[in-house]
Amino acid sequence: MARAKRIEGVLAPVITPFRKDYAPDAERFVRHCRWLLKNGCSGLAVFGTNSEANSMSVPEKRRLLEALIAGCAGVLMLPPFYYKNVPDEGLYRNFAEVIERVGDERLQLYLYHIPPVSQVPISLGLIERLLGKYPGIVAGVKDSSGDWSNTKAMLEHFAKSGFDVFAGSEEFLLANMRHGGKGCITATGNINPGPIDNLYRNWRSPDAERQQAAITATRKIVQKQPMIAALKATVAHFGNDPQWKTLRPPLVELNSVQEKDLISELKASGFSMPGLG
């Protein structure tokens, strides 16, 4: 079978709705995914960090995926993240073993570099080795280091080898596109996909710097609060659907002051979520 077309553009790590008893809510999940695709997202990064996917079981993720679709264009894979200070040799063996056991050349594997959370970085040396052994399968990276110099180094070393670099935040979208990147996979894509996608499509336009500043300003408002709780409070408010505020432990919802600050700042900035709810 042919490989799927490579992913590009703006992807949201889709937030996962839970009922009060913490069960995943497939209906709200699919509805939010549809809204995202209609409003600027070119793809869905379901079961990411901001999806609380690390608080969900494999069967739960399978059920939600089946409610949504029949296949995937790619897989975003964390390194094993319990054991710390492990050598690159061990991380190489881990990724290689998974690739060998999947045993399907259609696999498109994106490496997930998110050291602030995983505490286990994906080094340039590890990428080089994996890309050398599995070209075409090792398709790219999501760089959520928050360190543009690291994203830039990944682009300089590997972008010409068919290795697609996605910024982990829209804050670096314009810089990423200018250096040969392919887009961004960003938490705030859950609530602000239209303007982010607009910059992605028009990054060569004279208006690009202004657009970058605007989407960064929206992100900075959201980032003042714990991210996942803030995204859910925003969808709950603008979609008039309070159930969205539920988070699985160990995460907790915003308190009333945090929520009031967030919503009033977003409104004051002219933020909207067209067609939600």
Added chain:
Amino acid sequence: MARAKRIEGVLAPVITPFRKDYAPDAERFVRHCRWLLKNGCSGLAVFGTNSEANSMSVPEKRRLLEALIAGCAGVLMLPPFYYKNVPDEGLYRNFAEVIERVGDERLQLYLYHIPPVSQVPISLGLIERLLGKYPGIVAGVKDSSGDWSNTKAMLEHFAKSGFDVFAGSEEFLLANMRHGGKGCITATGNINPGPIDNLYRNWRSPDAERQQAAITATRKIVQKQPMIAALKATVAHFGNDPQWKTLRPPLVELNSVQEKDLISELKASGFSMPGLG
């Protein structure tokens, strides 16, 4: 049904043997467990950090547990460890939700404080709240912080409330016993259970300080190398069974220099594993 008698003494977080294809090896696992119980361990902390349990699936752990026994005297539970900087409120909800859903008053829950690896600490405030709500179920803690002042604070605050404190290393066994602790759950219990158990039984004897120094010295030799690989190399060598050296990625086996240094230092110290192999 009646609650099981509370666990005390020396427990090993049992190292898990893998075949060359990384499949868990139930036969070697049971054999090593038997050796441990015969040579000083009063209990087995299967599927701990040093068991590479965080590199194993739930079905794999179930199969090994079934090969071994039919029940457990207690459960050692990590906090959820992917999301970082989570509030105690979220950790409380996580433990409380698990306790409520298990819904069995025979549950004996031991909290697992291992911030160097999990990066998510169990605070005194969290223990106080859980113990207040679930006395009798929240049974104790394994403190693998490596910080004796923290272990001491746990003992001072909670030992009198029926909360059993286990040191996460035999290095603190004597101090822990002198302050009302119940023993230790220690990686090197896998290879040195006899002498550690001997100190546990004789901590009030005039010889205790000397015994403490001796078991600490053995631990220091092992700690010069990555711990899990060193334990497996030791069992492989003294049991004449090289298959034990296999680790699951992302962990890697010792290189030949590390292995030679470890074994020669252990031999020079008079270390032995009686009856192994």
